[in-house]
Amino acid sequence: MENAQAYLFYVFAALAVICAIMVVANPFSRSPVTSAMFLVLTMGCLAGLFTLLHAFFLAAVQILVYAGAVMVLFLFVIMLLDLKEEQRRQVKSLSLVAGLVSVGAILAIFVRSLIATKPGEGALANVEGSTSKLGKLLFTQYLLPFEIVSVLLLVAMVGVVLLSKKDLK
Amino acid sequence: MNVGLEHYLVVSAVLFALGLLGVVTRRNILVIYMSLELMLNAANLALVAFSRFNNNLDGQVMVFFIITVAAAEVAVGLALIVALYRRRQTTHVEDLNLLKH
Amino acid sequence: MHLQTLPWIILFLPLLAAVVITLFTQRDRKTSATLSISAIVIGFVLTVIFIKANSFNPEVKEVSLNWLDIGPLQAEFGLRLDALSLMMLLVVTGVGSAIHIYSWGYMHEDRCFSRFFASLSLFTFSMLGIVMANNFLQMFISWELVGVSSYLLIGFWYEKASAADAAKKAFITNRLGDFGFMLGILIVWAALGSLNFGKLEAGLADNPAALGSLATLGGLLVFCGAMGKSAQFPLHVWLPDAMEGPTPVSALIHAATMVAAGVYMLSRTFFIYTPEALQVIAWIGGCTALLAALVAVQQNDIKRILAYSTLSQLGYMVMAVGLAAPEAGMFHLTTHAFFKALLFLGAGSVIHAMHHEQDIWRMGGLCKKMPVTYWTFMVGTMALAGVWPLSGFFSKDAILAAAWHHSMPLFIIGVGVAALTTFYMFRLVFVAFLGGERSHEVGHAHESPWVMTWPLRILAVFSIVGGVIGVEALFGGMLHPGGEHPHGLAAQLVYPFKHAPVAALSGLAAFGIGLFAAWTLYARAKEDPLPARIGTLSRWMRDRFYFDELYEATVIKVHDATAAVVDWFDRWLIGFAAVRGSAGATSLFGNVLRFIQSGSLQAYAFLLVLGVAVILFFVLGR
Numbered sequence: 001m002e003n004a005q006a007y008l009f010y011v012f013a014a015l016a017v018i019c020a021i022m023v024v025a026n027p028f029s030r031s032p033v034t035s036a037m038f039l040v041l042t043m044g045c046l047a048g049l050f051t052l053l054h055a056f057f058l059a060a061v062q063i064l065v066y067a068g069a070v071m072v073l074f075l076f077v078i079m080l081l082d083l084k085e086e087q088r089r090q091v092k093s094l095s096l097v098a099g100l101v102s103v104g105a106i107l108a109i110f111v112r113s114l115i116a117t118k119p120g121e122g123a124l125a126n127v128e129g130s131t132s133k134l135g136k137l138l139f140t141q142y143l144l145p146f147e148i149v150s151v152l153l154l155v156a157m158v159g160v161v162l163l164s165k166k167d168l169k
Numbered sequence: 170m171n172v173g174l175e176h177y178l179v180v181s182a183v184l185f186a187l188g189l190l191g192v193v194t195r196r197n198i199l200v201i202y203m204s205l206e207l208m209l210n211a212a213n214l215a216l217v218a219f220s221r222f223n224n225n226l227d228g229q230v231m232v233f234f235i236i237t238v239a240a241a242e243v244a245v246g247l248a249l250i251v252a253l254y255r256r257r258q259t260t261h262v263e264d265l266n267l268l269k270h
Numbered sequence: 271m272h273l274q275t276l277p278w279i280i281l282f283l284p285l286l287a288a289v290v291i292t293l294f295t296q297r298d299r300k301t302s303a304t305l306s307i308s309a310i311v312i313g314f315v316l317t318v319i320f321i322k323a324n325s326f327n328p329e330v331k332e333v334s335l336n337w338l339d340i341g342p343l344q345a346e347f348g349l350r351l352d353a354l355s356l357m358m359l360l361v362v363t364g365v366g367s368a369i370h371i372y373s374w375g376y377m378h379e380d381r382c383f384s385r386f387f388a389s390l391s392l393f394t395f396s397m398l399g400i401v402m403a404n405n406f407l408q409m410f411i412s413w414e415l416v417g418v419s420s421y422l423l424i425g426f427w428y429e430k431a432s433a434a435d436a437a438k439k440a441f442i443t444n445r446l447g448d449f450g451f452m453l454g455i456l457i458v459w460a461a462l463g464s465l466n467f468g469k470l471e472a473g474l475a476d477n478p479a480a481l482g483s484l485a486t487l488g489g490l491l492v493f494c495g496a497m498g499k500s501a502q503f504p505l506h507v508w509l510p511d512a513m514e515g516p517t518p519v520s521a522l523i524h525a526a527t528m529v530a531a532g533v534y535m536l537s538r539t540f541f542i543y544t545p546e547a548l549q550v551i552a553w554i555g556g557c558t559a560l561l562a563a564l565v566a567v568q569q570n571d572i573k574r575i576l577a578y579s580t581l582s583q584l585g586y587m588v589m590a591v592g593l594a595a596p597e598a599g600m601f602h603l604t605t606h607a608f609f610k611a612l613l614f615l616g617a618g619s620v621i622h623a624m625h626h627e628q629d630i631w632r633m634g635g636l637c638k639k640m641p642v643t644y645w646t647f648m649v650g651t652m653a654l655a656g657v658w659p660l661s662g663f664f665s666k667d668a669i670l671a672a673a674w675h676h677s678m679p680l681f682i683i684g685v686g687v688a689a690l691t692t693f694y695m696f697r698l699v700f701v702a703f704l705g706g707e708r709s710h711e712v713g714h715a716h717e718s719p720w721v722m723t724w725p726l727r728i729l730a731v732f733s734i735v736g737g738v739i740g741v742e743a744l745f746g747g748m749l750h751p752g753g754e755h756p757h758g759l760a761a762q763l764v765y766p767f768k769h770a771p772v773a774a775l776s777g778l779a780a781f782g783i784g785l786f787a788a789w790t791l792y793a794r795a796k797e798d799p800l801p802a803r804i805g806t807l808s809r810w811m812r813d814r815f816y817f818d819e820l821y822e823a824t825v826i827k828v829h830d831a832t833a834a835v836v837d838w839f840d841r842w843l844i845g846f847a848a849v850r851g852s853a854g855a856t857s858l859f860g861n862v863l864r865f866i867q868s869g870s871l872q873a874y875a876f877l878l879v880l881g882v883a884v885i886l887f888f889v890l891g892r
Contacts, residue, residue: 002171009172013180020184020207023200024191032199039203042184046210049177053221055229058236062213065236070206070243077247078199081254098876099193105883107186111179113890119174119219127221129229142230149237156241163248193876266869 009052016045036074043067055129177218184211198250198260202243209239274333276320277349280359281398283309288391291384299383306387307370310394314363321356332404332468342463350404350467354600358401358534361604362527364732365611366394368725372615373518375721376622386426386516393419397527401534405465406455409535413451413495417444420528424515436511443508447498454491457484458542471541489547492539500532500584503558507817509581513573517618520573521611524580530603533587537596552592552676556683559585563690567697571628572617575698579654580610582687586669589680595672602665605736609653609662612729616647619718619726620702627709630701634708640717644703646726651699653733655692655781661736667777671770685776692784700792 022038043066050059138146184207191204213232220228254260287309295301334348349355370390377386396419399412418441425437459465461482462473479485496502501509509529513520523529536543536551543551562581569575583606590599621628623640637644653662666688673681717723 006172009176013176016180017183017187020187023203023207024187024195030197032197032203035200035203039206042207043210046214049180049214050217052172053177053217055217055221055232058213058217058229058232061233061236065240066206066210070240073243073247074199074203077251080251081199081260095872095876096194099190099879102193102876102879102883103186103190106189106879106886107182109883109886109890110182110186114175114178114182119178127224127226129217129220129226133226134229134233137226137230138233145234149234153237153241156245160244160248163245163252189879193872193879196872262871265871 005052009049012045012048012052016042016049019045032078033075036071036078039074040067040071043071050129053129054127057129057131057134174218174222178215181211181215181218184208184214196261196263198253198262198265201262202246202250206239206243209235276316277333277351277402280313280316280320280363281349281395281402283313284391284395284398288388288395291388291391296384299378302384302387303374306391307367307374309391310363310370311367313394313398314360314367317356317359317363320351321360324351334404343459344464345407346405346466347408348404348466349402351402354534354537355401357600357604358530359398361530361607362394362397362401365607365729366397366522366527368729369518369522369611369615372521372618372722372725373516375719376518376618377516380516382426386423389419389422389426390519390522393423393522393527397531400531404467406458406467406539407465409538410448410452410455410495413499413531413535414448416499416528416531417441417448420444420512420523423519423523424512426515426519430514432511433514436508436514440508440512443505444498447494447496447505450491450494451496451498454488454494457488457491461488467538474541485542486544486546489543490550492542493536493547493551496532496536496588497554498532499535500529500588501558501581502532502554502585502588503561504817506558506562506581507821510574510577513571513577517573517614517621520577521614521618524577524610524614529580529584530587530607533584533591533599533603536588536591537600540591540596548592548594550592552589552680555585555587555589555592556680557585558582559589559687560683560690561585563687563694566694567690569694570630572620572630572633572698572702573614573628575630575694576610576613576617579613579691579695582691583610583654586666586684586687589684590669590672593669593672593676593680595668598665598668598672601668605653605661605665605733608729608736609650609660609733612646612650612726612733613654615722615726615729616643616650619643619722620647622718622722623716625714630698632709633702634705635703637703642717642723642726646723646730647703648699649730649733651695653736655695655784656688656777657781658778661733663777667770667774670773670777674770674773681773685780688777688780689784689787692781693788696785696788697792700788705794 019038019042023035023042026034026038028034043062047059047062047067050056050062188204188206188208188211191207192201195201195204213235216228216232216235220226220232250260253265257264259265284306287305291302291305295305332348332350334346336344337347338345370387373386373390377383380386393416396412396415400409400416403409403412421437421441424440425434427433428437455465458470461484462470464470464473498505509524512523515523559582562578562585566575566578566582569578583602587599587602587606590596590602619640620633620636620643623636623643624633627633649660653660656663656666670681670684670688673684
């Protein structure tokens, strides 16, 4: 059982990283559509990892919201915009090097501090992210942020409607 | 073969770095947006892992909120991109240099 | 109406008139003149009422408002009303009224009639401010205002280059003295912590050493102000040039007000001068009196003679203050105000009749053409020369008596100056009014209108009686309380002979000598006989001892050189290095930094990530 979980972790992790690479730097296609499809796959792998972390509710939400709603939105927008000409442009090598250097630096700092502090030592994986527990927490301790987030969604909705009007001034 | 907190954090860090790389290097504003989502998800993964290994559900609640806000953000952001495209006929960041003037 | 508000009204009426004339009635000549004249005449009447109601020693000596409170500096805005200022108030408003009225006649053909009266009212206001000020600061402000308004008045005919130059000269020379005055005020304030005359006097009476080692210096610096305003040697050069202004202005500046301000200020601040300072003041006064009298002997312009005469008499007054007899100085100032105003207005009347001819050698025989002018001018001359019992005799005698008591050399100078005064004044009278007509303009000359002659008559009366109506006792009672002073008309008339017979008799003797010399030399002269007799000295006198040339060669050269250096400094170090240098550096940095602002979002994002990496490195990585 333990081993199965470990194998699953490695499979999901490797898939997630590969898909993320394909999102950012696909050697075969520069189309945003491919990027979007690989992003959906990354979301799926992350949902798998969530499940391995016993966060079942979040795994479901991840699939529903990200893979379902957000990515669909992305695809819609890509379809709305006519993006043929965009694909021909080259990534400038200078900016690529600059990006790699800065991102590499940050990654190196992360990993170094991880190795130096070892946060996982002695930690036991024992929390169950079940829907009922999470729901209880949301409606008791985090009630106010929860309500505020609902208002935020409403505001975002109004904003989007306004922004999408034809003659935006 | 035991999978611990560090493993999850390394995956999260790599995903985050990839997202960052996308933000810095890609020119298409839609792809930049997707990379941003990737970074958010990397953060989510780290939060869930911490929650699991530190015996505390608050992290998962935070992730719940992040997903919600991210959804709203994507909706607004994409609307903005659409509006921008209507005016300037481009999704290419090098053409969006209004900040210079 | 409360009596204490009267002085405020007296003070501000002329200002109000000036403002109203400038703003509203520029085009209406008659209204302007009426406003200006009524402002000062009302002021005069109110002064008389105030004195009638309060006598010369009002119970409330000061009315003041707190004006500024800056740390330890408390500046009041107040009026000090005691015998000194009230008497001066009478003189300023009284003589001023006569001059204002006279101006109506003298100036009525001028294009800028209204501007003239506005300036005149402003001047009056400033002068009243000096007279009534109860503290140094306020006095200094009025002092500067007098400078400005005198500039306006002397340069009234500014289209004439000489007038404009004279105005500048007067203003700049005055500023020179005023700078010393300001330093003196600062020293006094630093040492005593107050600017109020009453407080200062009380403080110095309690502790005479309060001014410390700076006492003499401070006193002399304050005196510098008087030196500029009262045209004392070596700052006397502006006064004769100030004759370029209209004659009523000359009369106003010379007789009653501006130059008197210096002497008045000396009397007002008499308490701060140390014996050493007084010594210097007395000698400067004496030298000025002598030099100016000598110069006056060889001038041919009627107004210039009077100008140097004024200088000489001012020297007298300053000398009196320096001899610790400010009451004598103020006494002479008062009488001098009457007869010098009279002489100037008389001269103006002559000039008016001669169609702006000022050379006395082109006049002659005017006594038959303009009898009123002649007789009043004669009264003024006699008063100035010191004929008993005219006013000049008494005031001059008071000064000579003070000199007799304190310093023999100064006494001799004083008597000599008295003789010279008689000499040059009668030279003027003999040449201009007696004898035959020297030019055909005299044939057309006629008496001036009543608006000009009546002020002459009134001033003549005062010139006659000014010495015996108790002015001296008034000042003496105030500046030296408890002193002995004669009462009653008869006692006044003979008082000088009893009090200091040597001084009185030598004054009369000086008059006799001067009159005799003038009669023998000029009674029948066709041209000036003096240059032939004393040669070089006469030329020096005529050319005013070359002071202007000396200043031209020294002060102005040095000034120009300094200006050139400062100009270089300003142009290259400040203008080029500091101003343009910093501007250039800023724009250079701006140009360099401009490349960073590319407008590319991803460049910004890259920089942001780099920044985050650096911060993380310092927070986590090390």
